[in-house]
Every structure is written in C-alpha cells, then in structure tokens.
Amino acid sequence: MRLSQRLLAAFFTLAGVMHFVKPGYYRAIVPPQSPVPPKEAVEISGVAEFAGGLAVIDERTRPLARWWLIGLLAAIFPANVYMALKPEEIKGLDLERVKPWMLWARLPLQGLMMIWVWRATRD
Numbered sequence: 001m002r003l004s005q006r007l008l009a010a011f012f013t014l015a016g017v018m019h020f021v022k023p024g025y026y027r028a029i030v031p032p033q034s035p036v037p038p039k040e041a042v043e044i045s046g047v048a049e050f051a052g053g054l055a056v057i058d059e060r061t062r063p064l065a066r067w068w069l070i071g072l073l074a075a076i077f078p079a080n081v082y083m084a085l086k087p088e089e090i091k092g093l094d095l096e097r098v099k100p101w102m103l104w105a106r107l108p109l110q111g112l113m114m115i116w117v118w119r120a121t122r123d
Helices: 003-021 023-028 038-057 062-085 100-120
Strands: none
Touching: 003 023, 003 038, 003 062, 003 100, 023 038, 038 062, 062 100
16 A cells, blocks of 8 residues: 555544544534535544545555545535635634635645545555
C-alpha cells in the first residue's frame, strides 16, 4: 500500500469515527433544507466515511472506495457551502478563531480531495 493510500484510509476512517465522538459539531453544519434530519445525516455520513476509509485498504475494494468517497465528498459539499454562507448560524463555531475566508477556502478543497481520492485509489 502506498503512503497516499494509507493516509487516505486513515483520514476517512478517523473522520468517520469523529462523527460519533463529536456529533454536535457535525449536526450543526447540516443545512436546514437537508431532507435527512441532522442526527441521521451525521450517522449516515460517519458510517460512509468510515467504510470508505476501510475500503481503501484492500486492493480489491479500492476501486469501489474511489467512487464511494468521491460521491460522499459531493454529497457533503452542501454542508460546506452552508457553513460559508451562514457561519453565524453554525452553533459552536468560533468566528473569532475561524474566519469567514477560511470557510470559503474549504470549498475548493473538496475538489482537491476528490483528486486525491482518484489518484490514491488507482493502482
């Protein structure tokens, strides 16, 4: 397994676990127009990130992990847009520490994350 694959697996597995360790943070960024209630959205996305991270580990499931994680990044993109547009509505977000430009800077990172997933899951 290449270093980029190990890092990708660790990143998404840890991110998935964090949905259950600090669920309040993730619930706060679920957009109000989400068709899925925040609690369930956080649980679903947490399991999806954890499973995607584990799928990167085995070369047999890595191709599935590629599409799974790219789809997941696309699915959670509205939460990042919501944070950038309405940071004052995010409960617990310290706007003294997290500047609005940082939230906007996160948006193109989703695309970079997709490229990372694509490249790291190719053999």
